Amino acid sequence: MTGLEKTGKVVTTDVLIVGGGVGALAAAIKAKEEYPDVDVLMVDKQTIGWAGKATKIGGFLAFLAPGGDVDKFVDFQVSSAGFYLNDQDALYKYVRSSYQAIEQLSEWGANIARTPDGKFVSIENAFAPEYSMTFIDIDMMQPMRKRANKLGVRMQNKTHIVDLLQQNGRVMGAVGFDLVNGRFYIFKAKSTVIANGSCGYKVRRFWSAGTGDGIAAAYKAGAEMRNAEYGNLYGHVVFKDLDGGQAGNMFLVNALGENLAQKYMPEMGPAGIFLPVKLGVGLETEVAEGRGPIYFEPPAGGAGRPGGRPQGGEGGFGPGLPKTGKWNQLLQSKADKYGKPTPKREIAVPLHGELSCIRVDHNMKTTLEGLWAIGDTSYAGSAVAGAVASPPGVTPGSGIMFAVISGTWGGPDAARYTASISESEVDPDEVNRLKEQIFAPMSDGKNYSPWEAISKLQDVVAPMKYSLRRSKERLDEALSIVATVKERLPELQAKDFHYLSKCHEVISMTACAEMTFTAALAREESRGFHYREDHPERDDKNWLKWIILKRDGDRVKTSTEPIPIEKYKVKPT
Amino acid sequence: MDAESRRWVKEIQIDLDTCKGCKNCVNACFVDVLRWNDEDKKPIVAYPEDCVWCLACEAACPVDAIEVVPIIPAPLRTSF
Numbered sequence: 109m110t111g112l113e114k115t116g117k118v119v120t121t122d123v124l125i126v127g128g129g130v131g132a133l134a135a136a137i138k139a140k141e142e143y144p145d146v147d148v149l150m151v152d153k154q155t156i157g158w159a160g161k162a163t164k165i166g167g168f169l170a171f172l173a174p175g176g177d178v179d180k181f182v183d184f185q186v187s188s189a190g191f192y193l194n195d196q197d198a199l200y201k202y203v204r205s206s207y208q209a210i211e212q213l214s215e216w217g218a219n220i221a222r223t224p225d226g227k228f229v230s231i232e233n234a235f236a237p238e239y240s241m242t243f244i245d246i247d248m249m250q251p252m253r254k255r256a257n258k259l260g261v262r263m264q265n266k267t268h269i270v271d272l273l274q275q276n277g278r279v280m281g282a283v284g285f286d287l288v289n290g291r292f293y294i295f296k297a298k299s300t301v302i303a304n305g306s307c308g309y310k311v312r313r314f315w316s317a318g319t320g321d322g323i324a325a326a327y328k329a330g331a332e333m334r335n336a337e338y339g340n341l342y343g344h345v346v347f348k349d350l351d352g353g354q355a356g357n358m359f360l361v362n363a364l365g366e367n368l369a370q371k372y373m374p375e376m377g378p379a380g381i382f383l384p385v386k387l388g389v390g391l392e393t394e395v396a397e398g399r400g401p402i403y404f405e406p407p408a409g410g411a412g413r414p415g416g417r418p419q420g421g422e423g424g425f426g427p428g429l430p431k432t433g434k435w436n437q438l439l440q441s442k443a444d445k446y447g448k449p450t451p452k453r454e455i456a457v458p459l460h461g462e463l464s465c466i467r468v469d470h471n472m473k474t475t476l477e478g479l480w481a482i483g484d485t486s487y488a489g490s491a492v493a494g495a496v497a498s499p500p501g502v503t504p505g506s507g508i509m510f511a512v513i514s515g516t517w518g519g520p521d522a523a524r525y526t527a528s529i530s531e532s533e534v535d536p537d538e539v540n541r542l543k544e545q546i547f548a549p550m551s552d553g554k555n556y557s558p559w560e561a562i563s564k565l566q567d568v569v570a571p572m573k574y575s576l577r578r579s580k581e582r583l584d585e586a587l588s589i590v591a592t593v594k595e596r597l598p599e600l601q602a603k604d605f606h607y608l609s610k611c612h613e614v615i616s617m618t619a620c621a622e623m624t625f626t627a628a629l630a631r632e633e634s635r636g637f638h639y640r641e642d643h644p645e646r647d648d649k650n651w652l653k654w655i656i657l658k659r660d661g662d663r664v665k666t667s668t669e670p671i672p673i674e675k676y677k678v679k680p681t
Numbered sequence: 682m683d684a685e686s687r688r689w690v691k692e693i694q695i696d697l698d699t700c701k702g703c704k705n706c707v708n709a710c711f712v713d714v715l716r717w718n719d720e721d722k723k724p725i726v727a728y729p730e731d732c733v734w735c736l737a738c739e740a741a742c743p744v745d746a747i748e749v750v751p752i753i754p755a756p757l758r759t760s761f
Contacts (some may be wrong), residue, residue, distance in 0.1 A: 153713075154710065154711050154712070154713060155707075155708040155709075155710075155711075157708075158708050158709050158710075158711060158737065159711055160711065163737065164711070164735055164737070246740075266713075287713060288716065311757075311758050312757075313689060313733035313734065313735065313755070314733070314735060316711070316712050316731075316733045316735075317711045317712060342760060348754065348755070348757060349753050349754035349755060350753060350754075350755055351755045351757045391761065392760070392761050395761040396761065400761065431740070434740060435736065435740050438736045438739055438740060439736060442734060442736070442749070442751050442753075443753065446750065446751050446752075446753045447753040447754075448753070456757050456759070456760065457760050457761075458757055458758060458760060459758065459760060559687065563687065566758050570758040570759065570760055571759070571760055571761070572760045572761060576760075606713055606727070606728055609713070
């Protein structure tokens with residue numbers, strides 16, 4: 109038995125994929141299809157094929173239909189949603205891959221809504237010219253999982269990967285532990301793909317799995333981050349009693365009955381399904397000035413949709429999506445059985461956390477040798493979408509799409525790389541040090557409950573005054589609150605391995621909050637979903653730049669990088 | 682805020698007599714609420730404090746042996 113094997117269970121592979129959601133599966137399948145001799149191992153904190161958010165809040169697929177005008181779409185996206193913070197080359201590559209991704213999902217066995225004559229349902233997307241929308245059933249990952257299994261992809265569940273292993277500047281795998289029995293694992297890999305999602309701080313029900321574990325691991329290892337100031341948005345207006353449904357933006361009224369879209373955005377037509385910054389700040393003002401709460405008051409007979417998802421079953425958007433239909437019925441039945449009808453429906457606009465800031469190139473490779481990042485770990489960091497939290501990124505319906513498309517880019521690239529790498533040893537002392545750190549919350553004398561830490565983090569990430577209506581003063585305040593959590597992280601207490609996982613989620617979420625607020629403080633202008641009350645205008649003269657973050661000891665080091673706008677097609681006018 | 686005051690569900694009821702032991706519910710849970718009892722081959726409600734009534738377990742159960750009882754109104758964090 110070597111020194112390493114005394115420390116934990118050593119598992120060797122070529123490509124380690126950290127995550128078990130739709131993007132991770134796409135990466136694994138494509139890697140194995142293109143490089144059958146390469147060993148691929150997927151590891152997830154929960155169960156591969158059920159993990160992540162795609163089966164909870166996915167369902168929409170946005171794509172450019174064959175024959176669609178790519179230039180027109182890119183022009184709209186860059187000038188009206190990404191506000192020039194896009195990597196336009198990456199955006200072109202993404203958009204051109206989108207229809208192929210729908211076909212790919214269908215070929216893998218996912219159930220996509222079809223018309224009676226067998227074509228994909230294709231609905232014009234009102235929010236982005238040239239984009240179309242279709243719908244996918246909730247069980248999309250089951251056939252993908254079967255396919256991955258058939259191809260020989262290995263899978264390990266209930267294993268929380270905490271840290272990356274590095275030697276001579278190259279990532280060589282990762283370490284983590286089994287949530288059930290606490291066994292420590294050392295995964296030795298020639299290439300590693302981070303694919304375990306964004307950070308949503310557990311504010312919303314269906315985003316509970318997104319705790320930024322992969323993002324934090326990459327950050328700790330020294331990977332660069334980009335567009336981290338675009339980690340938060342207030343995406344959905346929901347029914348407050350359920351954190352469910354989509355009330356939309358047009359029929360919101362204050363306690364006096366005034367329509368707030370008309371009050372705050374009189375010049376605008378239908379505002380889309382995501383809450384515009386101006387209206388968000390308006391809702392906050394209404395409540396702060398005593399005219400809350402905010403209610404949903406549609407014209408007679410109108411109603412919000414219960415699940416906030418495409419409606420399967422008869423009469424819905426997605427005929428032929430039986431699993432989605434059943435699930436929506438279940439959600440509605442709970443609301444009917446356990447909720448209390450009220451004469452007026454109060455709404456909430458909860459934080460929609462989607463930090464996805466790992467910087468990647470056009471093949472989803474990070475700035476670290478041997479490390480790739482896909483899906484919701486790197487959607488914003490890819491700069492495909494620009495100045496908007498990603499997902500929703502490019503357009504509603506791009507979460508699953510980006511996960512699958514980036515997986516099909518990153519998985520094979522990571523597999524290709526392994527041919528040039530020989531197996532090398534990892535430092536047992538370093539592994540021991542990481543093991544001690546990982547299990548530290550299990551030792552005696554700790555007194556910081558992970559629930560208390562999560563609550564404190566939510567105190568600072570959830571309110572609009574920190575995450576939407578920003579100012580230097582409030583961002584400093586936010587960072588000082590995050591710092592109080594950070595100081596107490598060494599005291600985190602875990603009573604078992606489930607709670608040990610929660611402690612590491614807290615550590616990851618703390619790093620994510622620090623990164624977002626640090627980047628937001630650095631960007632002294634307003635652009636897209638980043639709004640600074642003390643710098644309310646967009647400043648193309650000084651801020652056509654990406655903010656790059658990198659760990660420097662215990663602090664976040666900030667730098668900027670000019671956007672190569674001269675080489676791109678779409679330029680500010 | 683402690684675990685109790687931020688809970689999304691009151692309880693998760695599993696009828697172990699009806700349960701066929703297929704493990705679908707345990708697999709479907711994306712936040713480690715349900716665990717598997719290897720001895721009697723049945724699920725265990727191990728961490729109900731983490732349940733967010735996504736209902737994936739109910740939807741996955743072939744014999745309707747699970748009932749998640751949500752807390753409504755939800756303990757949703759305010760933005761204002």
